Amino acid sequence: MSRLTATAKVILGLLKFGARTGYDVKRVTDLSTRFFWRASYGQIYPELRALEQAGLVRARDEPRGRRPRHVYALTAAGDRALLAWLQEGEDTYELRDEGLLRLFFGELLPPDDLRALVRRRREWFEASAVHFRGIATELGELDDPSGEVLRYGIELMDWNAAWWRDLEDRLGSAP
Amino acid sequence: MSRLTATAKVILGLLKFGARTGYDVKRVTDLSTRFFWRASYGQIYPELRALEQAGLVRARDEPRGRRPRHVYALTAAGDRALLAWLQEGEDTYELRDEGLLRLFFGELLPPDDLRALVRRRREWFEASAVHFRGIATELGELDDPSGEVLRYGIELMDWNAAWWRDLEDRLGSAP
DNA sequence: CCTAGCATGTAATACGTTACATGATTCA
DNA sequence: TGAATCATGTAACGTATTACATGCTAGG
Secondary structure (H helix, E strand, O other): OOOOOHHHHHHHHHHHOOOOOHHHHHHHHHHOOOOOOOOOHHHHHHHHHHHHHOOOEEEEEOOEOOEOOEEEEEOHHHHHHHHHHHHOOOOOEEEEEHHHHHHHOHHHOOHHHHHHHHHHHHHHHHHHHHHHHHHHHHHOOOOOHHHHHHHHHHHHHHHHHHHHHHHHHHHHOOO | OOOOOHHHHHHHHHHHOOOOOHHHHHHHHHHOOOOOOOOOHHHHHHHHHHHHHOOOEEEEEOOEOOEOOEEEEEOHHHHHHHHHHHHOOOOOEEEEEHHHHHHHOHHHOOHHHHHHHHHHHHHHHHHHHHHHHHHHHHHOOOOOHHHHHHHHHHHHHHHHHHHHHHHHHHHHOOO
């Protein structure tokens, strides 16, 4: 069995956690892993078929009325693949932050424009923190590992907001 | 003029900052923007030609001996495009963190394996922080915006290391 | 009855990495 | 003379988004 794709990893995990359809997987990722692990329909549906082909999931037709509906579940092999992935291998960490790139070239900007850019970034992270807190309120207190991940999201946004605010303060007092 | 690609943005900025060849761009990104804005040869060389076609950069042949060498510089239009990008538009922020995804599914793991995963992650961020501090030492004190970005890298790795360490401590004392 | 949500899927396009291929020059 | 660095480039593959296309069902 070759290595799992990025989308396969989140699909297998979510199926184990109770997701049943491709639509389900999309909805749950959008509410939970979105900020550190995205998945689009263009990946999910083809990947579900590939996983079925590989014998890691099994599909059953469970239409709702005359609307077609494919319900997926892990096979024993899928279960093993999920556990194996969770236990081994390198963790990737990738960031793409356009605000940082703009800041990197900040010397090219008039000071007022640089300050505006820093302010926008600080505001964006503040708004994100509020957004994550809203999700936390909706979901209530989660005492399991997935709750830790949500806490990570909140705290990361807070940390970023604080970092950009600190820079903003220092730029504001500059000549 | 259509919008700049991700690679175009870092190329234009670095050419303005003194980079001259595609090789140069690669080397500088690897030492500076790498952790939040990567670029590979497979993107850089084709993009340089596209930018030339679009009139944003101009190329001159400046071979070293009999080794071919293409030196690039911004045109007036390239200069304007760079400044325009720096001043306007949404900032993207994207994260891919496999450690978080594993943690998200952490309920599926035996407690010892979960602890091992958290420990690995904490160690990885600690090593990254050391790596960034090494770069900072090498470059000396930078008082300009690009120095702020390096500081961001160091502090982000520190923050991550502290977050995972805190989780590790709490898991360690669990039953 | 109408709207929001459930549900599936593809095509076009773009983004991006990795591995390979090649070879000159510089410095120890 | 040998290793490190400078330097260019492509092909194959893999990853991912966006926009489009379709239509049913549940609940107010």
